Amino acid sequence: MQLLITAIKGGFIKALKTAFTLMKVVLPVYCCVILLKYSPLMPFLNGLFGPMMALFKLPADAAIPFITGVFTDEYGAIAAAKTFDFTAAQLTTLAMMNLMFHSIPVEAALCYKIGLPAGRFAAYRSIAAVCIGILVAWVGGIVL
Secondary structure (H helix, E strand, O other): OHHHHHHHHHHHHHHHHHHHHHHHHHHHHHHHHHHHHOOOHHHHHHHHHHHHHHOOOOOHHHHHHHHHHHHOOHHHHHHHHHOOOOOHHHHHHHHHHHHHOOOHHHHHHHHHHHOOOHHHHHHHHHHHHHHHHHHHHHHHHHHO
C-alpha cells in the first residue's frame, strides 16, 4: 500500500512539473498570436502567405500556427492554432505538416553537432511536409 501511495505522489509531482513546463511554452505563444491576430500586421501576413496556404487547402491564417511550429514545437503550434477557427480537415492538414516540420532550428543544430548535413536534413523535412500537406489536404477534402 505504501508503494502505491509513493507512486501516486511521485506521479502527481511529475505531472505538475510537466504541466508547468508546457505552460512556459504555450501561454506566451498563445498571447503573442492573439496580439498578432488583431494587429495591422495580420492582413500583410495573410497576403504574403495566402497563396502558399491555398496549396494545402488552408486559409491564410494557417501560416501563423505553421510558422510557430517550425520555430517551436508541436505545443506552440497547438497554442497558435487554438486562436483561429479551423475545420477538422484544416487542423488535420496543419497538424500533419507541423509533425513533419517542427523545431527546425533546434534539430538542425543537433544535426550539425553530431555531424549530419543540417541543410539537407531541413530540406528533406520541408519537402516531406509539403508532400504530406498536399496529400492530407486532398484526402481530408474527401474523407473529413
